[in-house]
Structures are given as structure tokens and as C-alpha cells.
Amino acid sequence: MLADSERRFDDSTGAQQRFLSLFLRSEREVFRYVAALVPNVTDAEDIVQQTAMALWEKFDAYDASQPFTPWACRFALNKARQWIERRRRWQALLENGLAEELAQRRQELQPEFEVRLRHLESCVGKLRQDQRSLVEGYYYERRGVESLAERSGRTTAATYKMLQRIRHALQLCVESQAEQEAA
Numbered sequence: 001m002l003a004d005s006e007r008r009f010d011d012s013t014g015a016q017q018r019f020l021s022l023f024l025r026s027e028r029e030v031f032r033y034v035a036a037l038v039p040n041v042t043d044a045e046d047i048v049q050q051t052a053m054a055l056w057e058k059f060d061a062y063d064a065s066q067p068f069t070p071w072a073c074r075f076a077l078n079k080a081r082q083w084i085e086r087r088r089r090w091q092a093l094l095e096n097g098l099a100e101e102l103a104q105r106r107q108e109l110q111p112e113f114e115v116r117l118r119h120l121e122s123c124v125g126k127l128r129q130d131q132r133s134l135v136e137g138y139y140y141e142r143r144g145v146e147s148l149a150e151r152s153g154r155t156t157a158a159t160y161k162m163l164q165r166i167r168h169a170l171q172l173c174v175e176s177q178a179e180q181e182a183a
Contacts, residue, residue, distance in 0.1 A: 015059060015060070019055070022068040022072075023052060023055060023068075023072065025068075025069075026068055026069040026072050027048065027052075029069050029072075029073070030048055030051060030069070030072050030073060030076050031044060031045070033073045033076055033077075034047045034048055034051070034079075034080055037077070037080040037084070038080055038083065038084070043083065046083075047076065047079045047080050047083055048076065050079045051072065051075045051076040051079045054075050054078075054079065055071075055072055058075075115181070116174055116178065119173070119174040119177040119178060120170065120174050122173075122177065123169075123170050123174055123177070124170065126173065127166065127169075127170075130152070131162070133152075134148055134152065134159070134162060134163060134166065135166055135170075137151070138163060145159050145160055145163070
């Protein structure tokens with residue numbers, strides 16, 4: 001006799017298999033439906049992925065006596081509407097001068113950014129070689145923490161912690177140099 005946890009696992013696995021079977025058969029139709037609403041293929045693909053996640057979350061509410069594809073398309077329509085609304089809001093912000101305001105603010109702050117960047121470069125130069133190597137690997141070479149951990153012989157958790165400490169030390173160093181310069 002199956003234990004309750006084993007029965008729930010079997011039920012969950014069965015539900016996943018039913019969902020995948022239904023969704024994979026409907027995916028092309030859902031994509032065509034979304035692509036008719038959204039002009040960009042990449043955006044349509046993202047919306048279909050979001051739809052799949054929403055469908056899975058609500059799969060227990062699906063009535064198996066009804067066709068799956070129309071049910072899935074209703075979810076897709078909601079996700080597409082959300083995407084369109086977010087885009088409209090962003091477009092409205094841009095049309096109301098947000099882009100210009102951001103560009104102007106950035107230009108106003110540019111001298112401060114340059115000073116802070118100069119301080120940061122100085123502070124990075126003061127780091128021990130292993131710390132500098134970690135910072136350069138993470139920020140300049142865009143290496144993952146796992147790769148950096150492996151390269152340094154540390155655990156991933158230790159590497160994350162070391163990066164956190166280095167960032168904090170750099171922040172304090174930059175602030176200290178800015179205060180000294182202001183005085």
C-alpha cells in the first residue's frame with residue numbers, strides 16, 4: 001500500500017504529465033494566438049512562457065471535459081493584455097518626457113559619477129591581489145560565482161560572502177575618499 005506522500009508524488013507526477021501533454025499539443029496554437037496580438041516574436045515567446053507558468057499554477061482548476069486550447073488561449077490573452085498595458089504605461093512615460101528628464105539628470109550627475117568612478121578605481125587598486133582578481137572576474141570578465149569559486153578553490157557560498165565583503169569595503173573606501181576630497 002502506498003504511503004500518503006508517495007500517493008501525492010504519483011498524483012503530482014501524473015498531473016505534470018497530463019499538463020505537459022496538453023500544453024505541448026496546444027503550444028503552437030497558443031503562440032499563433034499571441035503572435036496575432038503582439039508584433040515582436042521574442043515578446044510573443046516570452047508571453048507564451050508566462051502563459052505556461054500561469055496555466056500550470058491553475059491546472060487543478062482545468063475542466064478536463066472542455067478543450068484545453070481555448071482555455072489556454074484565454075490565459076494567453078490575459079498575459080498579452082498585461083504586456084500591452086505595461087508597454088503602454090512605459091510608452092506614456094517616455095512620451096511625457098521621462099527619457100529627456102532621465103538624460104538631463106544623468107548629464108547633471110555626470111561629474112559626480114566621474115569622481116566616484118575615479119575613487120572606485122583607486123579603491124580597487126588598494127585591494128589584495130586575490131580580492132582584485134575576484135572583482136575583475138565577476139564584474140569585468142562576467143564570470144559566474146561558481147566559476148570564480150572553482151578557480152579560487154573556495155566554496156560558492158564563501159565566494160558570495162567574499163564578494164559581499166569586498167563590495168562593502170569598496171563602498172566605504174569610495175565614501176571616505178569623497179569625504180576627504182570635500183574637506
